[in-house]
Amino acid sequence: QVLLVESGGGLVQTGGSLRLSCAVSETISTFDAIEWYRQAPGLQRELVASITSGSMTYYADSVKGRFTISRDDAENTAYLQMNSLRFEDAGVYYCRADRFYVDYWGRGTQVTVSS
Numbered sequence: 001q002v003l004l005v006e007s008g009g010g011l012v013q014t015g016g017s018l019r020l021s022c023a024v025s026e027t028i029s030t031f032d033a034i035e036w037y038r039q040a041p042g043l044q045r046e047l048v049a050s051i052t053s054g055s056m057t058y059y060a061d062s063v064k065g066r067f068t069i070s071r072d073d074a075e076n077t078a079y080l081q082m083n084s085l086r087f088e089d090a091g092v093y094y095c096r097a098d099r100f101y102v103d104y105w106g107r108g109t110q111v112t113v114s115s
Helices: none
Strands: 004-007 010-013 018-024 033-039 046-052 057-059 067-072 077-082 091-099 102-105 109-114
Touching: 004 091, 018 033, 018 091, 018 109, 033 067, 033 077, 046 067, 046 077, 057 067
Parallel strands: 010 109
Antiparallel strands: 004 018, 018 077, 033 046, 033 091, 046 057, 067 077, 091 102, 091 109
């Protein structure tokens, strides 16, 4: 069974930074893509960023220029570096891995942004 474990969330002030990690229990390069989603209370889960096995990246417009997704194949870990955090970036951040049309989710890590 594939396990994804997110970490790195916490409380940060507006303008601050956090780096989220997603540790994958299997060889990360075997997945077609690793994605970060977030969900704020009362809102739908939304795609924030993704990185493919070929290291192509995608970012939601709301985070372009502030967030960076990356992966370390040796560590089987994906990262989301979040800078210049805003109130609207708060929520639970989930990691998703996709392989052969099957997706796997972590349990999420909470990000809280305060003034």
